Amino acid sequence: MPETTTEVLVIGGGPAGMAAARAALAHGATVTLLESGDDLGGQFWRHLPEPRRGGQEHLLHHHWREFRTVRRQLLDDPGCDVVLNAHVWSVDRRDDAPPLVHVMIGVPDGTGRVPRTFAPQRIVFATGGQERTLPFPGWDLPGVFTAGAAQALAKSERVAVGRRVLVAGAGPFLLPVVSSLLRTGATVAGVTEASGWSRLARGWGSRPWELLGTRSKAGELGGYVSDLVRHRVPYLPGRTVVEAHGGERVEAVTVARLNADWSVVPGSGRTVAVDAVCVSHGFVARTELATAAGCRLGRTGFVDVDAWQRTSVPGVLSAGELTGIGGADLALAEGEIAGTVAAGGTPGPRVLHTRDLMRGFAARLEAAHGIRQGWQTWPTPETTVCRCEDVTAGELRDVARMTGSRGLRSLKLTTRAGLGSCQGRTCGRNVEDLLAATMDGPLLQAGRTAHRPIAIPVRLGELAATVSPDREDQS
Template sequence: MTANPLADARGSRHVVVVGAGPAGLSAARAAAEAGARVTVLDASHVTGGQYWRHPAVATDRLEAADLELQHGWTTFRALDAAVDEHPGIEVLTDAQVWAAERHDDGPRLHVLVGPPDDIDRSPLTLRPDALVLATGAHDRTLPFPGWQLPGVTTAGAAQALAKSDRVAVGRRVVVAGAGPFLLPVAATLARVGATVLGVHEASGARALARGWLPRPWLLAGSPGKLAELTGYAAGHVRHRIPYRTGEAVIAAHGADRVEAVTIARLDDSWAPVAGTERIVEADAVFVSHGFTPRLELAIALGTDITAARFVAVDADQRTSTPGVWAAGESTGIAGVDAALAEGWIAGHHAAGGRRDDTRLRRAVARRRATHEVSRRMEAAHGIRPGWVRWLEDDTLVCRCEEVSVGRLREAASLTCSSDPVSVKLTSRAGLGICQGRMCSPAVSALLGAPAALEARPIVTPVRLGDLARARHSGSRAPAAGSASHNPH
């Protein structure tokens, strides 16, 4: 274990990690091995994040059928065990960070610990010496007519249900959107018994070739990705799943739920090509057009955000806010290998680890290789502007508040404003329970304006009773070696 030169008179440097996915677990282990005492917070009841979704049972009791649905399970088990067994790490699951503040002496986090539906969650305030944000990302879905129907869901939600509960939302399903993520989703659904009628990638063959084929030797540093792709391709052949490029689901149809979808060819700008539409009967459609990073805490803490809407970090994964580091998909979508490398780098530096550490140098080398994958994914699968052509005036853009495209444009016209925040207040787009997490990128695209980056005093919905209890609670920093709530 490397000695921590930044430990103060009270003991080891205290590092808080928000998120227990690949980046968060890696950061926690690195920080602890660099001498810090670490608290890991995650809103879920199990560790693993969105990537390592699994049933809520002990990892050594997973059945073979469950293991078939996991990716990199050996890596997760080893990393999770190392975090769970380390005496300097406390893991708090069901721990929702509802507010984050920036103070002269460092960041401050307000947390509610307990199941989300519990009316008596325990308030907790943390004042760490250093904070690592590993908050991940969620699916980005472009709206289309009928996307509010039951049976239309994100590809990530479909995969989560399949992995955690072995449930396929539908028997005859369509997977559509953009990006390599569509392939494992289709494979997972096929394994739990769904008939996958097709995977429809919006980017055409030329765009995919421009993104992935030039200078293939640059991908040599990420052999795992090539092996994954080969495995998914073999699964598609085995399950006879068609994979079609330059196509999209442009509408869903049905009375009480999805009964069919309209699929059309797209041009290079992702605009539908007239006359290519066809109807496919299906009872579910799963859509993902890439991922949107979870930025709420980073924005609340005043960190710089890039033009591409990611947390800006330096070579040490340090943000612009003193005492705050970030890692994983909140800093760029590059996959699990990048998240693991970035998490290690962030955790090591947050703990004040030595720069000549051998494991740090290895993580930096891994990060360099994985960022080539990120660049190519954006070049090959990045969203093109023509998708707005498949919208109609009555298409809902904000499902929470049932705001249509026509109503959004009318609000912008009547107020002579294209500012997303102004239009949100007049149209109510983004004021629902998800607080714009799902619709904000689409709203900004329709308005032709940069996406709004709003700092919210409360970053996630909480009960008034929770706020009242939090007001009267004291603060504490969990002691190293205290009982952890980590049910794998």
């Protein structure tokens, strides 16, 4: 009898998803790759649309040649169906198979999106992560951007978010954002890194021989440092933006020194004139689909996987930022492993070694730049934490104290924090941290802000639309 072909559904078209799709195809599977954007690449390879592709794209992207090669392979392979503008809004668990995956295909804010439902034999979740921004007075002023948004505008539109910009937060991601801003003509007033020199040295400097396998990262770092030196951009560890000032938009920021726990050193603030500020304090995984599918999360909020990237749900695998924040090299290795296993293959020792090596890099990243709880001293009682529902830090703390409740669900319902249109994507982790800090015991249902059965906004008319042929096949 002829062998049956495994049907693999890959959700997410960034480095992890593209690597998973290529590996699954190489091992004989048929692949459907769902990407919510206009093109493959994700945030890491975000670029100008093909009709306006620039001649110097490689200057803004690492591994650009690899992206072009893999993209062409996927688009040209008859066994691969690349579906763009594909927005997964829900998954339905099944007892004997991976979940059903419900998708709306079309422009996110447009009308006439086409509903489809997929029933694959294997699923690879590669939905990536998003930035976490810690709140401070004035962070809701026009002109305050996430660093990723600034980089996306620079890469995909060649637009600078301001003329004189400060980049603030934590982590090496701040450095490529600076380079992107400089290449779009902005003046960068400085880079503030919340972790101080001593912590950076401990995180990156311990057992330096273990970094020999990540020499390519040193090359990337050298390029970013060269940009800082050439453009005389100050790099300021142990400091952060603690307030943004302005009327209709940002006009200046206050930069202050931080203690080791990220609490503000009293009297250390100084004012810097800017017309934009880009902020990023690391990343959180986009786990809503994996959570809805029943995948077990670990203590730190990432999807638990075994040595072959398999989740706790049979037939479901995960790769990339969902399993831990470690950059594109780790995502590519995990994606290759997940795609290989999803198609019934066995990962080779080379890619397993690369994955383990880059996980060590990810551990150093957390040790050097991970968020410290002293940040909770930054928001004043009047500082908005949940922007959708206009809930302040003071209201969160007061409600927690007055009710005495430790249940996240009841606290959310009382304050409405995290119940707005973004469903807690922007504020969820911050809300949980602020509430937990007011309690003697642990916060009950921690991580609940990542649970969103309806993953994206869907119109009632779309829900009532005619059942697609794919869904009819399931009945």
